[in-house]
Amino acid sequence: MSSSHMKRLTMPRSWPLPRKSSIWIQKPNPCGHSLDHCMPLGVILRDILGVAQNRREAKKIVHSKLVKVDGNMETDTGRGVGLMDVLTVGEENYRCVLDTNGKLRYRSISAKEASTKLCRVIGKNTLKGGKTQVHLHDGRNILFEESTDYKTGDSLVIALPSQEVKSHHKFEDGSMAYLTGGNHIGEVATVRSIDIKRSSKANEVQFDDFGTISDYVFVIVKESDIPSEGEL
Numbered sequence: 663m664s665s666s667h668m669k670r671l672t673m674p675r676s677w678p679l680p681r682k683s684s685i686w687i688q689k690p691n692p693c694g695h696s697l698d699h700c701m702p703l704g705v706i707l708r709d710i711l712g713v714a715q716n717r718r719e720a721k722k723i724v725h726s727k728l729v730k731v732d733g734n735m736e737t738d739t740g741r742g743v744g745l746m747d748v749l750t751v752g753e754e755n756y757r758c759v760l761d762t763n764g765k766l767r768y769r770s771i772s773a774k775e776a777s778t779k780l781c782r783v784i785g786k787n788t789l790k791g792g793k794t795q796v797h798l799h800d801g802r803n804i805l806f807e808e809s810t811d812y813k814t815g816d817s818l819v820i821a822l823p824s825q826e827v828k829s830h831h832k833f834e835d836g837s838m839a840y841l842t843g844g845n846h847i848g849e850v851a852t853v854r855s856i857d858i859k860r861s862s863k864a865n866e867v868q869f870d871d872f873g874t875i876s877d878y879v880f881v882i883v884k885e886s887d888i889p890s891e892g893e894l
Contacts, residue, residue: 665689667689678710679709688702691740700745703738733748744766748779755776762848782880784799792809802825813833835855837881841878841880856876
């Protein structure tokens with residue numbers, strides 16, 4: 663059985679926490695996000711937002727039904743809250759982003775911004791009966807009755823918590839992109855060209871002054887989709 667804790671010395675570099683303050687730290691429960699792109703809810707409440715002094719207080723806050731993730735009530739302190747997720751604590755709303763140092767940040771957003779979420783399409787398949795299942799970066803799958811023109815790398819704006827798709831933004835030349843890996847992590851840039859590789863190599867994307875692989879490109883609608891420092 664896998665442990666629910668890990669040593670602080672081995673925690674992901676994206677977690678903005680001191681490594682030597684104690685030996686152990688809680689691990690997020692398995693979820694749609696990679697370990698590098700999420701943190702457990704209890705740790706966020708205690709060490710990032712500072713609304714709890716210790717793990718016991720974090721549990722109390724969560725069990726008092728004051729906390730929502732992506733618009734749904736959350737009662738598990740081990741729940742991973744990751745990239746682009748919306749965290750609501752009481753009346754306050756936060757969105758998880760990566761800063762330019764590659765650290766996870768939970769930045770304040772308005773109630774209006776908290777009602778939608780940008781998700782990156784990472785794949786899709788056709789099911790029996792002609793239905794299409796679209797796989798998103800946060801682990802959710804959305805089922806459509808018929809075929810869609812959503813492609814890997816595109817982004818969908820979904821309503822929370824209904825999951826209704828509000829808009830679709832294509833991964834193409836001229837798209838605005840938020841970079842989630844590589845040397846330019848946390849930056850926003852405009853896609854100039856996409857180089858599709860007909861091999862096992864990753865597709866490459868060119869920007870004005872640099873290039874990266876397509877896996878690191880998250881299409882956004884406008885720069886304000888990534889909340890800036892009100893730094894938490």
